[in-house]
Amino acid sequence: MSRLRAVWSFAVDFVVGDDWRLALGTVAALGAVALGVAVGVDAWWLAPVVVAAALAASIAGARPRR
């Protein structure tokens, strides 16, 4: 069980990386586009905006390592 947990933890860490905001940004960007398409809007332009915002938020929240 602990091995399974370790594998899961590694997988999450591998995909999410150093900052969860980037993974959230990815989901938000592609989710927003899919939602737009679902309601009849070709919302390709949402992805560049959301991705840029997610990267900016992640960079702004970074602190030098001590």
Next chain:
Amino acid sequence: MLRSPAGATLGCVSATEAGLLLAVFAACAVEAVEAATIVLAIGTVRGWSSAWAGTAAGLGVLAVVVAALGPALTAIPIGVLRLVVGGLLLTFGLQWLRKAVLRAGGVKALSDEDVRFARERGAALAQGDRRASGIDPYGFAVSFKGVLLEGLEVAFIVVTFGASDGHVAAAAATAVAAVLVVAGAVALARAPLRRVPENTLKFAVGVMLTSFGMFWGVEGAGANWPGGEAALPGVIAWVALVALGLAAMLRRRTAGAPQAAGMGA
């Protein structure tokens, strides 16, 4: 299709495919430089047989990952595949880009292969005497782990790119070529490769992965880029502009600070 049906062609591959192969080469080369530093440190302290055995085992596992996941991904319906591949590449790309921007902006120290080499060498020396003969377990384990962890993300990049209509072999061959180039350079130098512009390469790889990931992800979500494949250079330019802008902003913010603290990963 994920591969580019339009745009310029360079020989037998399109400009889009050439760009992605270049990104795979750069990503693999950067990770290979880091792995080579670890193996070099282990080899000089714990013996070369252990270091080579660990390296071979790590590369073997990576080859299995690519061989197993590559064909498996192609079995996924194209729409879902675009979304999955795009999402993964976008996530990986943003992670690379974040680190590169933080380093370019002076928030995170630049990667230093000499420091990495000294650290690994010190840790290996602290393990005490190595076995007189046979494989040294510590040397094997550290080399194996170093190669596997540094290479796993590249293996996923190779697989996700390869999923774009049967290019696993081309992507894998590109990755192998990058490993051979780095291994040859390390063998000639017999020292860590400190002159490789790691951060510039990481920045470029981050821009490419983020751009391709966003492009395919949006298509997978059901939207259409204006101009189709022709929009890709615009997407790359946008991502590069945002990243360079953030790096410039960080540099201004840290200009008055004494220096960036700590070593990055």
